[in-house]
Amino acid sequence: MFSIGDLSRRTGVKVPTIRYYEQMGLLEAAERSEGNQRRFGKRELERLAFIRHARDLGLTIESIRELIDLSGHAEKPCADADRIAKEQLASVRDRIAQLKRLEKELERIALCCTGETVGDCHVIRALSNHALCATDH
């Protein structure tokens, strides 16, 4: 049995975050020691590692909750799990595309200042006027 600190060290998830996940229903309410401290087993360790990994991949708590619910039903079709992963991929791709547009504009804005004072700073002027931008962002 692990204490919450042991679990934290083994998974890299901070102690208050573990408690938060319990509160959010991602982890079941843990067993307790005589003195009311949480005690976890291998199963909980694995589930927390799953949560950690999914969070690292950017999935929301809500998606993770769905995936955990699903994984309790090994015989069901996995279409929902696949859908969640694909949606996450699509959302990551959207964010990349958006950030790339930003990157382009910021390059134009940030790397071209030849001014010396605020009065003729390219950065300030470019920020003041979106019409100078090459794209909508």
Next chain:
Amino acid sequence: MFSIGDLSRRTGVKVPTIRYYEQMGLLEAAERSEGNQRRFGKRELERLAFIRHARDLGLTIESIRELIDLSGHAEKPCADADRIAKEQLASVRDRIAQLKRLEKELERIALCCTGETVGDCHVIRALSNHALCATDH
């Protein structure tokens, strides 16, 4: 003179957001009508457009505050403005790099499920075990 609604329509910034910016000190406390409603002029319109544009480019409220403070001192060197823009560019590039790593892993995870049930779903298995991942993310 514009009402807050006029200003909102002209800049595309929602009414509560304009009030929020005032509260955060990005906009000076506006003049008021006899009945205590905010009234804005051209100057405030321009400043709000600046804020909107900077937010669209991903700058934080704090950075925008600095830029506004700077732009009140036309004779100062613009190194700080340039630094803020460059830092933002660097941060956008970091996020892109991070998201691309995620994209790679998610492609591997999301596009390769040939299973039919949750029990043999590639998505669930891949999320359960980061050792199967090609990169740290």
Next chain:
DNA sequence: ACAATATCTCTAGTGGCTGGAAGTCTAAGG
């Protein structure tokens, strides 16, 4: 036995808004 460390619960704060409730003001139509 005692000190040091870990854990407990509870509350509040982060950033950047967004929404709602309840009350007040303004502008246009009659």
Next chain:
DNA sequence: CCTTAGACTTCCAGCCACTAGAGATATTGT
């Protein structure tokens, strides 16, 4: 001039996914 619809006011709560702190209790090591 009066009505009334709509816009405006303030204040407070909620979003996400934590993070930090206070003050009390439990466990661990010497």
